[in-house]
Amino acid sequence: MKADMEPQLPNSTGEIFSSYPAFLPLITDGETLFSWAARYHRLSGNSLAKQSSIQLFGDRRAGLRHDFPSHLQKLADITQGQIGNAETLAYERTLFGFFAPFQDVQGASNVLSQMHGKSVEKVKSALGLLPSRLGAFFPLKSCQDCIRDDLRKYSVSRWHLEHQWPSVWICRSHHRMLHALKRESQPRDLRRWLLPEDLKAEEWTGLATSSGAMKKKLVWIAELSAHIAHLRDQYFDHQLLRYAYLLRAKDRGWLFTDGSVRLAQVRQIFLKYLGGLDELPGFEMIRSVHAEHGGMLGLLMRQYDWRRHPVKHLLLIAFLFESVAEFDATYERVRQTNAQGGTDALEGMIGEVWKFELKRLVEFERRSLSGAALVLGIPLCVAIRVAKQEGIEYQKRPHVLDATLKEKIRKMIIEGLGIEEILRESEIKKTLLREFMSRDPALRDAWRMKDFERRRNNYRTNFLELIDRYRGIPVKRLRKVSGNGVSWLHRNDREWLTENLPHMKS
Known part of the structure; x- marks a missing residue:
């Protein structure tokens, strides 16, 4: 190469590319900064990786950190902003943009300052990666x-930023599982400028092809x-995220009336939905949901102070929501509710409005606590606990039946009302009702009839509707219809069943 074409260190004004514009390749859509710098290194003719890093970043190793490079302000100055300013490079060309929305304003600013400056030694700690147990190693993927x-298009391969995000293990364009650079081929700071085409087959780790259903879920993630x-410049409040999760769980029927999570049920559904992904690197935490405390589910849906x-x-x-729009709308609803009414409004939105209804039923409608609990569909023990906490005055249910109440109960028994209805109307304990019925065998037998x-x-009635709806299908298939009642009728009303289904086999 001619002497006047050899790459040189930036001059005092940092205008190396005003003299050598061919050394500054265009950065393509979705390309990482490391990928762009690797292409620059190839064009520069530099023999050593550190030479290109010094020319671009003013530091021998800064650019070789493919995830969180430092000296970004120096790079922006040297390139005269032709590939973006320092902040844009951090957000749109490194992993910072993936982690930033889960930081607060101060935390994101702190990380940006480190990436703009000379040292990124504390970046991963500042992002909360080191104590997360998921590790801070991010393999190059393609x-x-x-x-x-x-x-075919560029005559050179690229590292796509989207593929590098820790949550992504499939290509959205091709629906193909990604390959990752083996750990032994990738030290913490790379020693060479790598492009995907440079790697040998044995340097890649290929993931097993997932089923179509699993691929669909990976694409959604x-x-x-x-x-x-x-x-960019939007940050999630972790407590508001928790309320967004709870609100969505409520919509799906996964909360108790008091707003607590039906964790056993949610764990089972979560593992059925995402359980097949726990073999993917970085997704191992899915297995923690098998634990009774719910693992990552419990940590995200309960109140904790750390990220x-x-x-x-x-x-x-991805598990709770069906679309990006649905998640955005739910989070925005939570944010506005918090802005207008604070934590009390959020708690009311999730489920604790029932406390006010409990107070109204007991103090204004003069219902017993057990009767109010039945109306609200909450356990009596929960109603008692809340009544004590909220200072709700209530009368204990009668342990002895007076003549008026006995007559009321007797009439309901003779009418054949269900047990729950009798308990609700009389507001007595089930044990007291059983004792009352056992003292009068004739009354008990009449109720049973x-x-x-x-x-x-x-x-x-249900069976006649069933055979009308599924006219012509065999009894064997009818038995598989939920709530068919055939077995009960076969045991207790066989003559009627035979008359209405003459060809039924015994």
Whole structure:
């Protein structure tokens, strides 16, 4: 190479590229800063990786940190902003944009300052990665089809930023599982400028091909990751995120009336939905949900003061929500509710409005606590606890029946009302009702007959509707229809069943 074409160190004004514009390649859509610098290194003719790093970043190793490089302000000055200013480079060309929305304003500013400056030694700690147990190692990843397409289009391959996000293990363009650089081939700071095409087959770790259903879920996680990673200058409040999760769980029927999570049920559904992904690197925390305390689910849906890894949030969001728009709308609703009414309004939105209804039923409608609990559909023990906490005055249920109440109960028994209805109307304990009925065998037997007739009529009506709806199908298939009642009728009303289904086999 001629002497006047050899790359030189920046001059005092940092205008190396005004003299050598060919050394500054265009940065392409979705390309990482490390990828762009690797392409620059190839064009520069430099023999040593540190030479290109010094020319671009003013430091021999700054640019070789593919995840969180330092000296970004120096790079922006040297390139005269032609590939973006320091902040844009951090958000749009490094992993910072993925983690930033889960920081607060001060935390994000602190990390940006380090990346703009000379040292990023504390960046991963500041982002909360070191105590997260997920580690702070981010392997370079690529899609084999993207490599082929890039070589055809650009004559060189690239590292796509989206593929590098910790939550992404599939290419959204090709629906192909990503390959990752083996750890032994990738020390903490790379020693060479790598492009995907430079790697040998044995340097890649290929992931097993997932089923179509699993791929669909991975694509959804990747879409969600892309949306959140582009929320520049927008930061999630972790407590508001928790309320957004709870509100969505409430919509799905996964909360008790008091707003607490039906954790056993949610764990089971979560593992059915995402359990097959726990073999992917960085997704191992899914296994923690097997624990009785719920693992990552419990940590995200209960109140804690410290941040959680973004991957945990993304997995839970992907599980709870059907679309990006649905998540955004739910979070915005929570944010506005908090702005207008604070924590009390949030608690009311999730489920604690029932406390006010309990007070109204007991103090104004003069219902017993047990009767109010039945109306609200909450356990009596919960109603008692809340009544004591809120100072709700209530009368204990009678342990002795007076003549008026006895007559009221007797009439309901003769009418054949259900047990729950009798308890609700009389506001007595179930044990007291059982004791009352046991003292009068004739009354008890009369109620049993009425109860049998009521249930028999319900089963008959339901069965006639069933055979009309599924006209012509065999009895064997009818038995598989939920709530068919065939077994009960076969045991208790076989003659009627035979008359209405003459060809039924015994």
